[in-house]
Amino acid sequence: MNHRAQIRLLPDGRRLHLHDGPIDIVLEAFGEAEEIDQAYRAAAHRFTTVLDELCAELPNLRAPAGPYAPQLIGPVAKRMAAAVAPYADRWFITPMAAVAGAVAEEILAAMTNAADLDRAYVNDGGDIALHLKRGRFVAGMIDNPEAGSLFGAALLESTQPVRGIATSGWRGRSFSLGIADAVTVLADRAAMADAAATIIANAVDLPNHPNIVRVPARELAPDNDLGDRLVTQAVGPLTSHEVSRALDAGVTTATTLLTEGLIRAAALHLCGQTRMVGGPLQLNAQEKISADRGLVHA
C-alpha cells in the first residue's frame, strides 16, 4: 500500500476516481448495489500497487518490442507486452504504447473477479476498458465536446466483441510520430485498442512536410521511450488535399489492422476531417444528439 494513491468517490456518488502519479482513472460499475461496492473495493485495492509494479520494471517497459525484448514480470506489464507484440515486426513500438489501456484492463479485471456486474467501464485518461455482461454501452463520438453534438455513435452490445476503446493523437499527453488530432479505436481489449491507436495515429502523417514541427523526443523528455525519434509538436496550415492524403495513409494502416483482427473499428480525425474504418462506428450526422446535459460549461 502506498501513501500517494488517492481514491475517492466523485461528488455524483456514482463514479470512483483513482489517482497516483501520472495515472488518473474514473470508473463506474452497474449492477446490484452490493456488487458495485465489492467491485469498487477491489478496484481501490488493486490500484494501490499498480504504479509501483510498473515502475519496478520501467526501463524494460521502455525497450522496443520484438524478439530481443526483455522479459517482463508484472501482470500489467504482461498485458502491455501482449498488446504491442503483433506490431513489433513492422513498426517501432514499446510496451509503453499500451500502458493506459493495460492499467484500465487490470483494474477492470480486479472488479469483475470480485463482483458480479452487469456493466462497468474503467477510463484511464481516455483509454477505456469495458465490462459488458448484459445490456449495452452507447459510445458517442464527439467532434467538438463543447458544442455537445455527437456526430457519430457506436452501439456496443454484449454480444459483440468490443471491450476496449482508446484514443491517440499528437495533442495528447503522449508523444506521437504522426499528425492525427485523434485516432479512436475500438478493439477487443483496452490495451489492444491503446497500442493500435498509437500505431494508426503514427501512420496519419505527411513525411517531410514543412509546416509540421518535429522534435526529437529525447529533447523534450530525456527518458522517453521514443529516444531520438521525431515527435510532432505543431501542425501548421494544411490544404484539404494534404489532410486527405495524411488520413489515407492512416486508413491504409487501420484497414490492415482490421483485417488482422487487431481492431474492430477506428475513427481518424485530422483538421476537421474524419474517416471511419470498420463496423460498429456509424456516422450519424442527421441525428445529432444534444449531449448538453452531460457536459460542463463554464
Place this chain on the structure above:
Amino acid sequence: MPDDAIRCDACPVLCYIKPGRLGACDRYGNRDGQLVRVDPHVVLDRALERGTSIVPFLGREQDWDGNIVGSPQTFVTAIGAGTTYPDYKPAPFIISSEIADVDMVTVVTEGIFSYCGVKVKIDTDRHLGPECNLVRAQGEPVGHVTTSEYGSQMLSLGGVRHLTGGSRQEGTVTCDTLLNLCNGKPVELSVDEGPTVVVQAGKPPVIDNISEERMRVGCGSATIGMFAKQWFGKVDDVVVVDDHITGVLSEHQAGKLLGVPETGIKIRGRRSTPGRYFQVAEPGTAWGGTNIEDPLTILQPFKPRSAWPGLRLLMVSTTGEHHAYFELDEELRPVARELPPELRESVARIKENCEPAMCSVIFMGGAGGSLRAGVTENPVRLTNSVRDALTRVTCGGAPVYIWPGGGITFMVDVSRMPENAFGYVPTPALVAPIEFTLKLQDYADLGGYMDHVRPLSSVVPDDGRRHISARSENPWPLSASKPNQS
C-alpha cells in the same frame, strides 16, 4: 542524466524533466531548474470533478472570523487551483448507458471559458479595415473589426462562435490567439481588406510592419484650434489632414478669430462647417489615417482672386508624423520647400502632445454555468451573491468589471493580472483564473462546500504554490472597500 534536466521524485516514475517541460503526469514541471507543481492548465470546475474542490476563499491562519476587513496578507488566486485532468487527448468518445444521459468522462474534462473573448483597443488613426470585417490569425477567422473609438480602433476577438462554432482549425487558432494575447504575448492579426497588425498588450501596435508611436493629438479641426495661435503670422494657411475631420486654418473659427486672411483654399471633400471637412479621402494607413500619400491631391487649384504668389502653406497630419510645407509660385502652384524652423517647432509640438499609442487587451468571460457548481451546490445563489455585492470576484487577483444582467460575465485588463495566468484546454476553450471572495457565513448560507474550506495556513507552505507579489495598482482582493467593482 542530462545536466539541464531534473529528476522529479513526486512519484516512482521519477521523470527526468527538461527546463520548461512537464513530467508524465502534466502536474510537476521544471521551472528554471526547480521542481515545481505547475498545473499550467487551470481547470476550476475540474477540481470539483476530481473531488478535490477548489478553495474559494481563505482565512488568515486558523482564526479568520469571516470578515473581509481582516485583510490577510496572502490571497490565493485561482491560478493553479485545480490540476489538469487526466488527459488532454481530444477524446471524441463518451460512454453512457443511455444516449441522452451522456455523463462521461473524457469530455467533461474539457471546456472552461468557451464563452470568452478579448476586446482589443488599438491606439491608431490608421484605417484597420471596414467595420464588421473579419480579423484573421494564421488565415483563420478569429474575430472582427468593431467600432472606432477616440483615436483608436476596437477589435472583438474570440467568442464561442469562433472557438467552437467553426472548424476545428478555426477554434484552435482562435484559442491560441486569445491565449497569447491574454498572456501578454504578441499576435499577428490581419484584417480582411485591411492591414496586418501585430498586437501585444501594453505595447504599441505594429501596422504593416510599422510600429505606431503616437495617438493623434485630436481631430484635424481640434488640432487647428489647439495650434492656431502658434501658427499665426508664421504661415498663411494650414491644413490638418485627418480621416475624420480635416481642418483648414484660414476658414476655421479659430483662424477667423485671429484674423487669418482668406486664402481661397479649396479642399476636396464634404464640408461640414467652415474649415471642417469630412471624407477628404478614403481611410488608409498614410496621412492622418487616410490613404493620402501626396497631400496636394486633396487640394483644388488656387485661384488668383484670393490666393497670391508666395503664399505659405503647411500641411500636417494629426500626429505630426506627416508634414509638408509649400509656397505658391507665380502660377499659384504649390512648390514643396523645406519646413521653416519656426514651423518645425509647432509640428514637433503636435507630436509631443500625442500620447503613446498602445494596445490594450481586455479579457471578457462568462461564469454562468457549472463553474459555479465548483463553488456551491446551489449555483444561482452564487450569482445572486455576486449581484448583491456579498461576493467579490477577482481574476488572478485583478479587479473585474461585472456586467449587469444574468450570469457572471466579467471583464478584466490582462495587464493587471499575473504573468501567464491563462491556460487552455483543447476543447478549445480558454482557462482563466477566477476567485470568489466572501464571508464565511455567507459562503455557508449559499450552500458552499464547508467541509473543504481550509485555513490559509494549511495552503501557504505547500511547495506547489507560486508566490507572486501583489500589483500595487490593484486593490487588495480582501480589502475592506466595497467588493465587486474595480
